[in-house]
Amino acid sequence: MKLVIVKDYQEMSRKAAELLAQEVKNNPQTVLGLATGGTPVGMYRELVKLYQEEGIDFSQASSFNLDEYVGLSSTHPQSYRAYMQENLFRHINLPKDKAHVPAGDAKDLEKECARYEEAIHEAGGIDIQVLGIGNNGHIGFNEPGSSAESTTRVVQLTQSTIEANARYFASVEEVPTQAVSMGIKTILGAKKIVLLASGEAKAEAVRLMLEGEPTADVPASLLQLHPDVTVIVDEAAASRLDAAAAGSEDKR
Numbered sequence: 001m002k003l004v005i006v007k008d009y010q011e012m013s014r015k016a017a018e019l020l021a022q023e024v025k026n027n028p029q030t031v032l033g034l035a036t037g038g039t040p041v042g043m044y045r046e047l048v049k050l051y052q053e054e055g056i057d058f059s060q061a062s063s064f065n066l067d068e069y070v071g072l073s074s075t076h077p078q079s080y081r082a083y084m085q086e087n088l089f090r091h092i093n094l095p096k097d098k099a100h101v102p103a104g105d106a107k108d109l110e111k112e113c114a115r116y117e118e119a120i121h122e123a124g125g126i127d128i129q130v131l132g133i134g135n136n137g138h139i140g141f142n143e144p145g146s147s148a149e150s151t152t153r154v155v156q157l158t159q160s161t162i163e164a165n166a167r168y169f170a171s172v173e174e175v176p177t178q179a180v181s182m183g184i185k186t187i188l189g190a191k192k193i194v195l196l197a198s199g200e201a202k203a204e205a206v207r208l209m210l211e212g213e214p215t216a217d218v219p220a221s222l223l224q225l226h227p228d229v230t231v232i233v234d235e236a237a238a239s240r241l242d243a244a245a246a247g248s249e250d251k252r
């Protein structure tokens, strides 16, 4: 995995946006894999800026989001569809029908999961997948214990994830307990992966991802099985790494 340690959140966001913009410039039909959470907000802000200032053209691109809460409609303000709309989709010229987010309010969720997996396949697979990381090492909503063979499915959120995500809701009781999430196998199927982490709270998860054995107990560590992963972390998130003591950039 390629590790890039940057000074702060701002630099992490800019670097990640530049990577995505470059990808779209190189291949206008890029299939983007997108993530939500607090971490990529700055990256989307920078990407919108690049779109406005440099005219990056998304008209032939498409996107697939990692996950969505079960039970929230696309118009619910805390749904990941609403997040994407607010932070990215409404600002750029990505065609609406090519911006995919799982439907967490589908009547038949199993069918929705199979449909989503098939849609990724039909689009030719994901070219570049953006990821954040949960405090417990989850990616997407693949909680500890998720198999490397898992595909898009309904998952149960752990209490720690529910509590961590409660800050976006009025109360912890309002946080959905389930989600539709791409699986580990779906994520590892992307041609390239970029994982972002910022802040001290992520330092232990980042350490286990990079320096621990690959194990389903820390889903992000399974990214070690992928040949093209770039991890962009700020100094606080890198603070527990052996590599952080050695220098700023490192290839492993």
Ligand SMILES: N[C@@H]1[C@@H](O)[C@H](O)[C@@H](COP(=O)(O)O)O[C@@H]1O
Binding pocket: 035, 036, 037, 038, 039, 040, 066, 067, 131, 132, 133, 134, 135, 138, 139, 140, 141, 161, 165
């Ligand atoms: N499903 C999302 C993940 O994709 C995200 O990486 C994680 C961390 O979120 P944050 O970036 O807000 O710390 O939160 C949620 O659980």
